[in-house]
Amino acid sequence: MKLQGVELRRITMPLVSPFRTSFGTEHERDILLLRAVTDGAEGWGECVAMAEPLYSSEFVDAAAEVLRRFLLPALARRQESAPRPGGTGGPGGIAATDVGHALAPIKGHRMAKAALEMAVLDAELRTLGRSFASELGAVADRVPSGVSVGIHDTVPALLDAVDGYLAEGYVRIKLKIEPGWDVEPVRAVRERFGDDVLLQVDANTAYTLGDARHLARLDPFDLLLIEQPLEEEDVLGHAELARRITTPVCLDESIVSAQTAAAAITLGACSIINIKPGRVGGYLEARRIHDLAVAHGVAVWCGGMLETGLGRAANAALAALPGFTLPGDISGSGRFYRTDITEPFVLDDGHIAVPTGPGLGVTPLPDLLDEFTTAREWVPL
Numbered sequence: 001m002k003l004q005g006v007e008l009r010r011i012t013m014p015l016v017s018p019f020r021t022s023f024g025t026e027h028e029r030d031i032l033l034l035r036a037v038t039d040g041a042e043g044w045g046e047c048v049a050m051a052e053p054l055y056s057s058e059f060v061d062a063a064a065e066v067l068r069r070f071l072l073p074a075l076a077r078r079q080e081s082a083p084r085p086g087g088t089g090g091p092g093g094i095a096a097t098d099v100g101h102a103l104a105p106i107k108g109h110r111m112a113k114a115a116l117e118m119a120v121l122d123a124e125l126r127t128l129g130r131s132f133a134s135e136l137g138a139v140a141d142r143v144p145s146g147v148s149v150g151i152h153d154t155v156p157a158l159l160d161a162v163d164g165y166l167a168e169g170y171v172r173i174k175l176k177i178e179p180g181w182d183v184e185p186v187r188a189v190r191e192r193f194g195d196d197v198l199l200q201v202d203a204n205t206a207y208t209l210g211d212a213r214h215l216a217r218l219d220p221f222d223l224l225l226i227e228q229p230l231e232e233e234d235v236l237g238h239a240e241l242a243r244r245i246t247t248p249v250c251l252d253e254s255i256v257s258a259q260t261a262a263a264a265i266t267l268g269a270c271s272i273i274n275i276k277p278g279r280v281g282g283y284l285e286a287r288r289i290h291d292l293a294v295a296h297g298v299a300v301w302c303g304g305m306l307e308t309g310l311g312r313a314a315n316a317a318l319a320a321l322p323g324f325t326l327p328g329d330i331s332g333s334g335r336f337y338r339t340d341i342t343e344p345f346v347l348d349d350g351h352i353a354v355p356t357g358p359g360l361g362v363t364p365l366p367d368l369l370d371e372f373t374t375a376r377e378w379v380p381l
């Protein structure tokens, strides 16, 4: 497949309601999309980097810049040096499995790299007529849908939000927590909705090991897991915390590759992993982490970064792999957006259908995409 160029397209999508976490409050998403134009088909990639480097060190302006100045030129050089398919000499094409190798010399910027690999993979699979689900190894045609619930001003407001999501059919509730908003909201949700609701919490690195005794107060509430209680690099701290609480520790921000996943598992820093393809550099690395976790008996689930229907489609395909045994943050499009740029993903009996069409199985609706577009830039290879 010959990659002719990539369009960098920025869109701004308003959220249906503010989404507050321990690191800030989102009111809209400033999203970088990639449209890869090849001699076969066009492919789409979605960069999950936020507008500010608060979830991780990446942010969307930096992703666009590193793509423009370093990642796309590196891919162009790889394509120019690759032998033609079939072994003849001269500039050849590129395959999705080449992208990670071509970009490896550039340090970090995993979300930017993931978006580029996703776009190339989508173009390749559309050309082949294969779905993401079949390429990744999906074993299900729908996946259970969990929902992430932000920090609210009051407990009654939180309970109303949870009530609404349960009424919509979400099979698992995840509550964002931070110091001062943790035991009380969890207790209130348990008292109002009972012990059978699948319930977990996400701290986004808001605590320290010194909070271990306090976090142990969550143990009586039978949570599925506590996600990323400590800072990203404190792998040893998570291993010590896991010895002091009974709630299973799940890592998110700390797991940036199969290598870091192997280290975290070996050190006992987590017994569950939230896999986010953008955070780990792409869907192919995400599958490697899945395979590693399965080999170690570690459960995985698919996290979310408020993706549009493009990322949601790819995440649903990934979440259909056999090791994804816990409900992921693959909610309906309406959880965050009044209007999605693709046909909306809609909850059906608490599940999201896995797209079956070639590639992502969804494409942006041109008029809606144009409505949300704030910038377009063509980068020839």
Ligand SMILES: CSCC[C@@H](NC(=O)CCC(=O)O)C(=O)O
Residues within 6 Å of the ligand: 019, 021, 026, 055, 147, 148, 202, 204, 252, 303, 304, 305, 306, 307, 329, 330, 331
């Ligand atoms: C703006 S917060 C994004 C990161 C957060 N993501 C979610 O809470 C799920 C969001 C979603 O459903 O897409 C996480 O740390 O897991």
Ligand SMILES: [Mg+2]
Residues within 6 Å of the ligand: 202, 204, 227, 228, 252, 253, 274, 303
């Ligand atoms: Mg998280």
